[in-house]
Each structure stands twice: as C-alpha cells, then as structure tokens.
Amino acid sequence: MNKVNLKEKLALFSDHWHPRIAGELNGQQVKLAKLQGEFIWHSHEEEDEMFLVLDGELTLEFRDRTVVLKENEFLIVPRGVEHRPVAHNEVSVMLIEPASTVNTGKIKNERTRQGLDYI
Amino acid sequence: MNKVNLKEKLALFSDHWHPRIAGELNGQQVKLAKLQGEFIWHSHEEEDEMFLVLDGELTLEFRDRTVVLKENEFLIVPRGVEHRPVAHNEVSVMLIEPASTVNTGKIKNERTRQGLDYI
Numbered sequence: 748m749n750k751v752n753l754k755e756k757l758a759l760f761s762d763h764w765h766p767r768i769a770g771e772l773n774g775q776q777v778k779l780a781k782l783q784g785e786f787i788w789h790s791h792e793e794e795d796e797m798f799l800v801l802d803g804e805l806t807l808e809f810r811d812r813t814v815v816l817k818e819n820e821f822l823i824v825p826r827g828v829e830h831r832p833v834a835h836n837e838v839s840v841m842l843i844e845p846a847s848t849v850n851t852g853k854i855k856n857e858r859t860r861q862g863l864d865y866i
Numbered sequence: 867m868n869k870v871n872l873k874e875k876l877a878l879f880s881d882h883w884h885p886r887i888a889g890e891l892n893g894q895q896v897k898l899a900k901l902q903g904e905f906i907w908h909s910h911e912e913e914d915e916m917f918l919v920l921d922g923e924l925t926l927e928f929r930d931r932t933v934v935l936k937e938n939e940f941l942i943v944p945r946g947v948e949h950r951p952v953a954h955n956e957v958s959v960m961l962i963e964p965a966s967t968v969n970t971g972k973i974k975n976e977r978t979r980q981g982l983d984y985i
Binding site: 748749750751752753754768771772773774775777794795796797801809814816817819820821822823824825828843844845 | 867868869870871872873889890891892893894896913914915916919928933935938939940941942943944947962963964973
C-alpha cells in the first residue's frame with residue numbers, strides 16, 4: 748500500500764507502446780505507458796479501457812470519428828469498439844483496464860505485449 | 867463515449883465530500899470530489915479504492931501510519947483497510963472504485979452519500 752508518483756514512475760522508462768503496471772484494484776490494472784506513432788486498429792471484446800493523458804496529446808481514432816485527448820482528459824473506450832491510438836508526438840498516458848486485457852485485443856503480432864512488468 | 871476534461875468538470879461544483887460520477891468502466895466508477903477537513907474512519911469490506919490527487923494535498927490516515935498524497939500521486943486502499951481522509955486545505959481528487967462503494971463504508975450517517983449524480 749505505497750503511494751505512486753506518476754511523474755517519477757514515467758521517468759523510469761522511455762520505450763513506446765510498452766505499458767507498465769503501477770497498481771491493481773478490483774481486478775483492474777492501472778498501467779502507465781508512453782506512446783509515439785500509430786498503433787493498430789483493435790478492440791477488446793470483454794473489456795472497457797480508460798485512457799487518461801498525463802502529458803502530451805493522444806489521438807484516438809474510431810471508425811466514425813476521431814477524438815483528441817489533451818493533458819488531464821480521459822476517455823473510456825467501451826468493450827467491442829474498434830479504436831486506434833495515434834500519438835503524433837510522444838504522449839504519456841495512464842490506462843485502466845482489467846488485468847486480462849491484451850494491448851492488441853484479439854490480434855497477436857509483434858506489437859502484442861503480455862506479461863507486463865510492475866513499476 | 868465522450869472525453870472528460872478533469873479541470874472543466876471540477877469547475878462545475880464546489881461542495882465538499884460529495885463525489886460526482888465522471889465515468890464507468892468494468893463495473894467501476896470514476897468519481898471526482900473536492901475534500902476539505904476531516905472525514906470519518908471507515909473501510910470498504912469488498913472494494914479496493916483508488917485516490918488520485920488532481921490538485922492540492924490529501925492526507926490518508928491509517929491505523930498504523932499516515933500517507934500524504936500530492937498532485938499526480940495515487941494510492942490504492944485495499945478492501946478492509948480502515949482509513950480516514952483528511953484535507954487540511956481543499957483538495958481535488960479522482961476516485962476509482964466499484965459502483966457499489968458507499969463513501970462511509972458500513973457506517974451510515976449524515977456524511978453518507980448514495981445515489982450519486984453524473985457530471
């Protein structure tokens with residue numbers, strides 16, 4: 748039961764699209780990640796996913812629209828909704844989603860990250 | 867599926883110890899609250915509770931120690947652990963906890979808030 752300082756934790760890593768686990772509650776994980784560039788289109792069939800921007804700007808593309816999240820803004824992507832995160836410049840985000848969530852959804856490729864580390 | 871700007875939402879209310887619901891995911895609610903003064907000792911038997919400080923400083927008292935959370939710091943209080951939030955000055959927080967969580971835990975008194983509004 749230790750406190751987590753978001754900026755201190757973010758300073759501990761620099762690679763992109765590689766979330767770290769910063770906390771767990773009620774079967775959900777609190778993850779920190781740095782994103783830059785375009786991710787892949789994917790969805791999570793059983794899991795809602797929260798994106799909170801801590802630093803920078805994140806574009807979330809949906810099939811019918813695009814939402815730009817700035818610092819201190821969040822959006823919850825409901826389960827089943829296809830989305831593609833795009834970061835034109837580096838962005839730091841906090842993600843909240845079930846422990847079972849895989850970053851690429853049903854798709855498994857070289858960008859899939861499983862067995863995430865705690866930070 | 868709209869984005870939420872935390873500062874804009876916080877500007878919409880000023881009363882203390884009265885959380886508003888800003889989002890829901892996987893049975894959890896994302897709540898925003900302003901706190902000032904001392905709350906009561908309580909625990910949540912079945913729910914872990916996350917406190918993220920957005921502005922100001924929050925003291926979380928436990929029976930065996932005290933933790934001070936500053937802006938951009940969070941702590942997850944595990945289920946069953948007695949705690950007492952204290953805000954010497956006004957603090958704005960984001961809470962994440964199951965939709966079933968009552969702010970005063972098992973205790974029901976004049977500080978109990980149920981049937982929270984969305985903001």
